[in-house]
């Protein structure tokens with residue numbers, strides 16, 4: 001697969017990256033053996049760029065995958081590992097990097113991001129950012145950046161001191177793109193949802209164009225809008241792969257057939273009537289377990305969670321981009337894939 005230089009990170013990455021979230025506990029929930037084999041398959045097919053995160057709880061799968069790759073003769077510099085943390089202060093960020101190094105058994109992390117930066121958080125989490133700068137100077141991480149769904153945050157990344165890259169949400173319909181703070185949950189009133197703060201595709205394009213022009217590496221998530229754009233698979237991928245400011249497109253995949261289909265797409269061999277099977281990708285709230293605490297609502301940057309008639313959470317499929325944030329935030333694990 002074609003490789004490209006990811007801006008200031010100085011890493012050469014495949015045009016399509018592998019989003020590891022898709023094999024984790026909120027999605028396909030593949031066990032270490034099966035999950036690591038799938039990642040290895042992706043590597044064999046030319047994908048060398050892998051994205052995970054502290055809270056995905058998938059470092060054991062990554063470790064198993066990397067061991068298999070190295071045992072098979074791959075060298076460390078052939079594989080680009082990106083991970084990220086929601087850490088809000090310096091100490092937590094240092095712990096997050098050490099955790100990633102230890103749990104994946106690595107000597108360095110290629111790219112470490114401040115995860116899911118929302119409006120206003122660049123200032124609030126400045127201690128975590130300073131820690132990342134220091135960790136880069138110490139050689140524990142090679143490049144640093146931010147991930148975000150927010151256009152105003154992406155815009156600021158271009159001017160963030162020592163920022164090497166930005167990992168942002170972008171798709172043809174602008175699904176899940178935010179702008180401004182989303183607030184917290186209100187009372188448990190039927191129909192309540194956090195007020196919408198929708199950003200536009202055009203605003204994100206402009207922000208990422210600025211990042212690209214400033215030399216940052218730009219890679220994107222949610223090209224298929226969490227499955228909502230699956231019916232227009234080819235058009236959705238055409239859009240994001242043809243943006244001149246995008247170096248790489250991270251795609252969540254959880255089966256060999258999805259990887260094969262992506263390769264067919266990139267090689268222009270995909271059938272005209274292709275529609276991916278996304279039937280196993282629906283998150284729902286189990287009302288037998290939900291206690292209505294609203295943590296999922298706070299975690300959802302897309303305003304997709306609302307209170308149903310019984311005061312318990314419900315997911316609006318039309319707004320959901322399948323990021324899994326709500327499931328990880330739920331204290332009683334009531335959000336499940338069915």
Ligand code: SF4
Pocket residue numbers: 285289290291292293294295296297312313329330331332333334335
């Ligand atoms: S976080 Fe979990 S328990 Fe709380 S409202 Fe959401 S689904 Fe229910």
Ligand code: SF4
Pocket residue numbers: 283299300301302303304305315316319320321322323324325326327
């Ligand atoms: S409902 Fe959950 S999975 Fe869907 S967009 Fe919101 S946080 Fe992400």
